[in-house]
Amino acid sequence: MTANVDNVPLPESVFRSVQIVLPTIEYKSVEQIGFGMNRRVYRVSDGQTYWAISIAKSCVYSEINSFRQEVKLLNYLQDIIVSGITPQDAQLVESQDGHFAMIYRFIEGRNLSSVTIPESKINTLAIQIANFFYQLHTISLDSLDSIDIQTINLLDDHYIPMLKTAKDDIDGYSYAYLKNLQEKFRYYDNNFSQPPVLVHGDISGEHLLVDSEYNLCGVIDFGDTMISDFAIDFAGILNDMPKEFLDKIMINYNNSFDTYFFKRVEVLINMAPLFDIAYESAVHDSRKKTEAIQKLKQLAIANA
Numbered sequence: 001m002t003a004n005v006d007n008v009p010l011p012e013s014v015f016r017s018v019q020i021v022l023p024t025i026e027y028k029s030v031e032q033i034g035f036g037m038n039r040r041v042y043r044v045s046d047g048q049t050y051w052a053i054s055i056a057k058s059c060v061y062s063e064i065n066s067f068r069q070e071v072k073l074l075n076y077l078q079d080i081i082v083s084g085i086t087p088q089d090a091q092l093v094e095s096q097d098g099h100f101a102m103i104y105r106f107i108e109g110r111n112l113s114s115v116t117i118p119e120s121k122i123n124t125l126a127i128q129i130a131n132f133f134y135q136l137h138t139i140s141l142d143s144l145d146s147i148d149i150q151t152i153n154l155l156d157d158h159y160i161p162m163l164k165t166a167k168d169d170i171d172g173y174s175y176a177y178l179k180n181l182q183e184k185f186r187y188y189d190n191n192f193s194q195p196p197v198l199v200h201g202d203i204s205g206e207h208l209l210v211d212s213e214y215n216l217c218g219v220i221d222f223g224d225t226m227i228s229d230f231a232i233d234f235a236g237i238l239n240d241m242p243k244e245f246l247d248k249i250m251i252n253y254n255n256s257f258d259t260y261f262f263k264r265v266e267v268l269i270n271m272a273p274l275f276d277i278a279y280e281s282a283v284h285d286s287r288k289k290t291e292a293i294q295k296l297k298q299l300a301i302a303n304a
Contacts, residue, residue, distance in 0.1 A: 005032040010042045013095040014055055018103055021093060022046045037282040038063055039223065043106050050106035052087070055099060067092055067102045070222055072147045074104060077222075081135050085218050107218035113205025113240040121214035126248035128216035129208065129237070134254050137197040137230050144198065144227075151196060152226040155185050159271055162278045169277060170293060177300035178274055185267045188260040189229070196227050203236025231261055235268035270299060 010030050019025055024046045033052070034041045042053040056063035074090040087104035094100050117125060152158065163178050170178075200207070201224035209218030237246045246265075250257070273296035280289035 006035050007032065008040060010053065010055070011095070011099060013097045014099050014101050017093045017095040018053055018101060021091060021103065022051060037279055051103050052106045054102045064100050066223060067100050069147060069149070071102055073149070073222055073225060076147060080139060081132065085132065085216060087220060107209055107220060109209030109211055109217040111206050112208040112210055115210060117214050122245065123248060125210065125214055125216060126245060127252045130249045130252035132216065132219060133233055133249070136200065137255065139198045141198065141227060149198065150226050152228045154229055154232060155182060155189060159274065162274050166274060166277045171297060173300040173304065174296045177303060178271065181267050181271055185264060188263045188267065191260050192229065193258040197230050199226060199228050199230055199233050201226050201228065201232060203233045205240030229264060231264040232268055235265045238269045239272065273299065
């Protein structure tokens with residue numbers, strides 16, 4: 001999910017269904033605040049606080065099921081993750097014409113990708129992110145049975161299908177580069193000595209919020225949460241922050257790392273342009289898609 005908007009108004013039928021739960025909201029106060037591959041997010045005031053309204057771009061079963069799962073997960077995390085940094089009081093509503101929306105209390109904060117963290121605040125923020133990761137990654141998987149979180153193999157279920165889809169958009173150098181990365185990841189994954197855990201799955205500066213004192217005040221967008229390799233959450237930090245910041249997080253992460261952890265993080269961040277190509281294709285942003293293709297080509301040439 002990005003902080004950009006595509007100026008598509010909230011369907012009035014969805015607003016009316018949300019208004020049953022939040023009777024004091026007014027349609028004129030609805031503001032779009034972001035959109036992603038499959039969803040749009042709006043903000044609305046009930047006169048006392050702000051709420052987020054997340055709707056699917058299409059009423060397909062997979063998105064409806066994803067909403068149901070995310071609402072269950074957020075309500076579960078509300079009692080597990082300290083400090084209330086995950087979305088609170090999530091509910092699922094359905095409009096009369098079959099649209100589904102997820103509502104939750106809006107978290108006030110600035111995206112980590114949009115701010116410069118003062119040197120004096122970096123260590124504290126790194127500790128806070130490390131604590132969040134630790135709390136999330138150590139949740140008992142048995143306790144998640146009723147939520148039905150998918151177990152995902154990052155290579156087989158995500159990156160190989162992405163490469164097949166992107167093959168016609170990239171040149172031979174880029175394709176060979178990605179195939180080589182995937183072969184490396186296969187080797188590292190086969191020697192992965194730690195069991196999969198619950199991961200956020202889409203960590204980036206867009207989804208980490210800080211307050212005016214640069215404390216972590218929110219972690220949002222749990223639509224890609226899965227049971228998988230915890231390296232993906234650490235790799236996500238490198239989308240917007242330097243490796244030195246990731247190192248500080250890892251130092252304060254109260255758990256061990258397996259032998260090939262750093263190698264997998266490196267491969268995942270180097271494959272990030274492939275995800276960007278898939279994402280920008282889905283949201284029909286040809287300019288950003290072209291930029292991602294060029295970035296991938298530069299990486300391929302630099303590593304030839």
